[in-house]
Amino acid sequence: MTRDEIKDLILEIIEDIDEDAEFDGLDADAPLRDQLDLDSMDFLDIVMELRKRYKLQIPEEEYPELATLTSCVNYLEPKLKDA
Amino acid sequence: MADYQLIIIGGCLSGLAAGIRAARFGQNILILEQHSLPGGLNSWYFRHGHLLETGLHAMTNFAPVGDKRAPLNRLFRQLKLSRKRFVTREQFGSEIIFPDHRLRFSNDLSLLVQEIAREFPASGQGFLRLVKEMETYDPFAPAPWRSAREYLSERLADPLLENMLLLPLMVYGNAEEQDMDLGQFAIMFRALFLEGFFRPEETIREFLGLLIDQFREFGGEIRFKTEVAEIVHDQSRVQGLRLQGGEFLTADRVLSTVGLPGTAALTDWPLEQKRYTGRMSFVETISLLPESRRHDLSRDRTILFYSHSNSWQYQRPEELIDPSWGVICFPENFQGIKAKKTFQLRVTNAANYDQWRQLDSGAYKKEKERCFKESTEMVAKIVGNYAQDVVYQDSFTPLTIERFTGKGAGAVYGSPIKIKDGRTPWENLFIAGTDQGYLGIVGAMLSGVTIVNQHLLG
Ligand SMILES: Cc1cc2nc3c(=O)[nH]c(=O)nc-3n(C[C@H](O)[C@H](O)[C@H](O)COP(=O)(O)OP(=O)(O)OC[C@H]3O[C@@H](n4cnc5c(N)ncnc54)[C@H](O)[C@@H]3O)c2cc1C
Numbered sequence: 001m002t003r004d005e006i007k008d009l010i011l012e013i014i015e016d017i018d019e020d021a022e023f024d025g026l027d028a029d030a031p032l033r034d035q036l037d038l039d040s041m042d043f044l045d046i047v048m049e050l051r052k053r054y055k056l057q058i059p060e061e062e063y064p065e066l067a068t069l070t071s072c073v074n075y076l077e078p079k080l081k082d083a
Numbered sequence: 084m085a086d087y088q089l090i091i092i093g094g095c096l097s098g099l100a101a102g103i104r105a106a107r108f109g110q111n112i113l114i115l116e117q118h119s120l121p122g123g124l125n126s127w128y129f130r131h132g133h134l135l136e137t138g139l140h141a142m143t144n145f146a147p148v149g150d151k152r153a154p155l156n157r158l159f160r161q162l163k164l165s166r167k168r169f170v171t172r173e174q175f176g177s178e179i180i181f182p183d184h185r186l187r188f189s190n191d192l193s194l195l196v197q198e199i200a201r202e203f204p205a206s207g208q209g210f211l212r213l214v215k216e217m218e219t220y221d222p223f224a225p226a227p228w229r230s231a232r233e234y235l236s237e238r239l240a241d242p243l244l245e246n247m248l249l250l251p252l253m254v255y256g257n258a259e260e261q262d263m264d265l266g267q268f269a270i271m272f273r274a275l276f277l278e279g280f281f282r283p284e285e286t287i288r289e290f291l292g293l294l295i296d297q298f299r300e301f302g303g304e305i306r307f308k309t310e311v312a313e314i315v316h317d318q319s320r321v322q323g324l325r326l327q328g329g330e331f332l333t334a335d336r337v338l339s340t341v342g343l344p345g346t347a348a349l350t351d352w353p354l355e356q357k358r359y360t361g362r363m364s365f366v367e368t369i370s371l372l373p374e375s376r377r378h379d380l381s382r383d384r385t386i387l388f389y390s391h392s393n394s395w396q397y398q399r400p401e402e403l404i405d406p407s408w409g410v411i412c413f414p415e416n417f418q419g420i421k422a423k424k425t426f427q428l429r430v431t432n433a434a435n436y437d438q439w440r441q442l443d444s445g446a447y448k449k450e451k452e453r454c455f456k457e458s459t460e461m462v463a464k465i466v467g468n469y470a471q472d473v474v475y476q477d478s479f480t481p482l483t484i485e486r487f488t489g490k491g492a493g494a495v496y497g498s499p500i501k502i503k504d505g506r507t508p509w510e511n512l513f514i515a516g517t518d519q520g521y522l523g524i525v526g527a528m529l530s531g532v533t534i535v536n537q538h539l540l541g
Binding site: 017018019020037038039041042044045048051052 | 107152163165167
């Protein structure tokens with residue numbers, strides 16, 4: 001997957017988790033949690049969706065890597081390069 | 084490989100919520116329910132062409148669409164159910180009625196604040212401080228038991244006001260007698276006073292249908308009329324479940340919603356039964372009245388919490404029931420619910436399980452009627468006489484609750500000691516629902532979700 005595809009994937013997963021998600025004006029370098037009002041349960045869902053779709057195992061201590069859209073892409077790029 | 088990745092005992096609110104969560108991300112999830120209907124304590128039945136709900140006075144924790152942090156909306160996200168399409172009907176307003184004081188409250192906290200300032204001016208400031216503390220209190224952070232009564236008395240310094248506030252919070256969610264753990268107090272304070280009452284537009288049947296559809300949509304399987312007879316295990320692990328009738332199903336993990344005494348009976352868990360069996364149980368009476376007989380309170384109140392004595396105590400009565408205090412609910416009194424030819428009046432009174440247990444079947448019937456009369460007289464002092472207008476009436480006792488849900492001694496709120504992390508002596512057997520610590524409809528569902536998130540997704 002390209003960086004853009006990964007970005008779209010993350011947004012699509014968030015949209016799927018949260019029917020109220022609003023992406024207008026989303027800052028890719030600021031925490032998703034604050035901008036979208038997500039909590040740790042929602043982050044768990046992002047992790048679980050990635051696992052369901054791509055068999056990706058993300059250990060709990062690496063959840064902080066998913067903090068912003070850019071950090072998600074950086075973190076997932078090597079893991080999803082063949083996906 | 085085991086027959087199932089996860090088997091859930093109980094097709095009740097916690098079991099269904101856990102099932103949806105587990106099936107969303109896993110495979111091969113089975114729910115076993117002993118009855119022909121789902122819902123456990125909160126189910127329904129038909130009499131005289133009426134669908135009657137067995138629990139549902141109101142759901143707690145009201146939150147408008149869009150408030151993402153609110154427990155109700157988090158719950159919907161976790162279950163991947165659309166909150167937008169779920170129509171909620173808010174309460175008209177409720178009232179706490181004691182001999183010399185009355186306090187109204189609604190889903191807008193300012194009403195209760197005003198009422199307290201008027202009735203108990205000396206405690207007004209203290210109540211505001213309490214609200215501030217409750218808004219930020221984290222009831223889920225591990226903490227030792229702390230007396231809610233002491234906490235209240237430090238802030239309000241008025242035993243009568245303390246009792247008035249405790250009555251609704253205790254009767255809707257306290258397994259202990261007399262006092263309440265501060266954490267549980269905080270959960271209930273938020274659920275009732277900060278967030279408030281609502282009900283689904285339709286009945287509990289449609290709500291449970293929504294949950295079952297979602298569970299099946301994610302590939303889950305549910306079997307009704309299937310009673311678990313034994314949880315088969317060795318020293319450290321559960322292998323599977325033996326069903327009534329002999330069938331044996333293997334499972335990687337098992338989640339039980341049948342409470343601690345119930346789960347102990349299915350294993351050979353040497354729990355000290357007495358400590359884990361709650362003493363608070365209730366008799367609930369449903370009366371159907373012609374719409375034309377509505378007046379005053381039955382028109383514009385949703386739930387009345389009453390006590391005919393100022394020195395009210397939350398405890399198991401000595402007698403079959405204690406009608407001197409209780410809950411009166413008008414389950415149609417929610418905004419936007421259409422009136423029918425009849426309306427319901429439901430009354431809940433504390434009851435003594437052991438006393439009911441001792442009756443033979445003839446006496447049981449007779450006592451049920453006598454208790455209905457006694458309760459009706461006490462309730463009439465508040466809402467006016469209605470006994471002569473009743474077109475249909477039914478009541479259930481602690482024995483009914485025990486029979487239909489497997490809750491030992493009919494203890495609606497389960498064990499006074501909760502197992503918050505949901506663990507048992509067996510590494511792959513977990514507890515959710517009432518005895519894990521969250522109570523009520525929304526609470527039981529959150530419990531199912533939380534335990535799956537903590538232990539059963541990996
Ligand atoms: C009269 C009354 C009124 C209430 N009103 C309200 C209200 O207005 N609002 C509110 O929020 N809450 C209310 N409640 C409380 C609420 O119903 C409960 O807190 C909640 O439903 C508890 O759910 P649970 O998942 O913990 O378990 P339960 O509902 O106790 O479910 C246990 C399930 O396990 C099944 N089971 C037991 N043993 C076995 C076995 N061996 N094999 C297979 N299945 C088994 C049972 O059939 C049942 O379905 C009320 C309760 C009562 C009794």
